[in-house]
Amino acid sequence: MSMRVLVACKRVIDYAVKVRVKPDKSGVVTEGVKHSMNPFDEIAVEEAVRMKESKVAGELIAVSCGPKQCQETLRTALAMGIDRAIHVEVSDADYANMQPFHVSKILAKVAQEEKADILLLGKQAIDDDCNQTGQMTAALLDWPQATFASAILKEGSDMLVTREVDGGLERIKVKVPAVITADLRLNEPRYATLPNIMKAKKKPLAKKPVSDFGVDLSPRHQVLSVEEPPVRKAGHKVETVEELVGKLKEAGVV
Template identity: 60%
Template sequence: MKILVPVKRVIDYNVKVRVRPDGSGVELANVKMSMNPFDEIAMEEAVRLKGKGIASEIIAVSIGTPQARDILRTALAMGADRAILVDATADVNFDIEPLAVARILARLVEREKPDLVIAGKHAIDNDMNATGQMLAGLLGWGQATFASRIEIAQGHAVVTREVDGGLQVIRVALPAVITADLRLNEPRYVSLPNIMKAKKKPLEECPLAALDVDISPRLKVVRTIEPSNRSAGRRVASVDELIDKLKNEAGVL
């Protein structure tokens, strides 16, 4: 079984994001970047499936700027066999929209012919939560989103999904697209020997023109603002006063 894992370069989750003074987006200059945490979980799951003898090859894919090589090297150090960088833009502030990403991935799937695509459920920079679903739609494959457990057997994936009402277990035929939720696993620590080994693994750079995909944006960011500061709490003398304020002032009842 061949598994394809898309990974995205985003601002590290430990960094406090700052909005640019003109409100055109967030500040990316001199900011620590890393692999999207949910993509890291997806990669860990693919490596575990290979460790069980279920997967034979893992391909990591990133779409964006040449700087994405660093997260692909991280993916290779985690256990991916090879990596593909789709050089789609030179502008780090240009965010490729989910539909364009899905179309690029669909072209790579046609070329690589994986049996399974495991992706993060969303990227922490734009919170779109759309790429996996769009990719499944373009390919005509089954999909299982928000996976907290994956079992592969007899040409099917049995996936436990986290839904509003609790857990849902579904069975999807392969090939399929699965998106990873937070509780699927705990990604491994990348050791120095594996980092050194990753430097010898193949990393292919593919120009966007070779895939013939239009990535022109369909959305326009009008303005980016920081969330308002949390206001101080207020003491109430009784439950009746609390209910009154929740109903008449906060409007939550």
């Protein structure tokens, strides 16, 4: 039996944009800044589409939590091959305080409502680099989890996942339903073609207010300050090895 795969997609500041800190240091500037799908979530979308192409998966559903602009991110997922999408509508004010814990609670409820067999998402988002949402969602659902996946194969009724760990690669087998988070080397996402972009406009995109999920969006932690990274000091050029050794000794390195 083919599986139903739910893919979570986050809208983030595009990876090529130089991020600027707000003057009051409360966060980063997002107004008028190019946004796109989180690259790790894009890898998760690609893997879901490949699973459908290989007859492992049946229906593919994308979900995104956030303001109206998240629908652009979902349309990208639809253009890549996802069948339908769900936009969990969150006001700008609430979204500013949204944290992985809140998103995990919403994703867990969507996964249950959609009777998903697999929840696929990126291992982390490139804006906050939290690497928490997948793990917390698995805990809330009480599902097995396979994080940092660099290869996913179906073996009988189970999923065989190769994980990237500090010491190399680890292969684990998980029973479905399961949560899997995508690492960088899992695949290379495809570009959405113009015909598929046009088709995506006609694919179903359901809009659901976050109030439907009964999740308390009050923040669990407070950001005190966001700072620019310190400017790197200029280096010193040396002409000889002897001079290099002398400089290293002055610095107390040798």
